[in-house]
Amino acid sequence: MSVLKLKLDQEQLVEDFFEDTWLAGIISQAKDYQLCWQINKQLGYDFRVNNSLEINLTKNRRAFYFTVFEYQELTKSAAHYLYNNHCKAEFLLPELKHVDYIWLIKGNYYQDADVKNLIEQCRKAELVQLVSLLDMKDIRNKINLIF
Template structure:
């Protein structure tokens, strides 16, 4: 008997309680985290245990992930979308960062507040919520 993982089911389950925001901000990830921490009262920290690794063209690419835990249920993950010319989500090459809110439900007003606050950062050029249907490579964000 051969067992196979149902990646679609795993991905659907992972994204069942998430919201994802795409951000264009051509600055260093640690500078962006510092600004988010100051403006939103977050405590983003680099989490090397959940760094995303992709193997393309016989090479490993590492995408840093920062994590902030709001409470026991709600966690925020900030992904850097590019590494040496490769992209974590290639369908969104123009995005520099992906902010994933996972766990506890974030209502529309909470999400809107976060988007508005991020837009107030001088180096931010664009912020938009991404719907699950538009994300082709969701499995790249699953951990």
């Protein structure tokens, strides 16, 4: 009797997950809940922590938990996710150690000009030091963002 082995195609999973997405990096010394409150106030959003999306990474037999905040824009069929990039001394995306938070915008409503406008509005939040659009090609650990 032969055993059928199924292998998850991670490249296809990453490609599917990141279809119609934008990524921005945010630098802020604020706690994640304080930053979300400010972004909510500035943009009229309603980011809330979603514990079911929390990302768990294990390195050297230690567990690290990265908080994910979510906001669904139902009228635009768009979803916004704000990932905490730090947990203790570990990073969700090690190639972006200088970035404190990752903002993922998912959905085909937003175009280049819309995203640039959102970033400009986000920059006006008091606790935000810097926001910049990230190039997907520069991110090696995209799989860490998939929940």
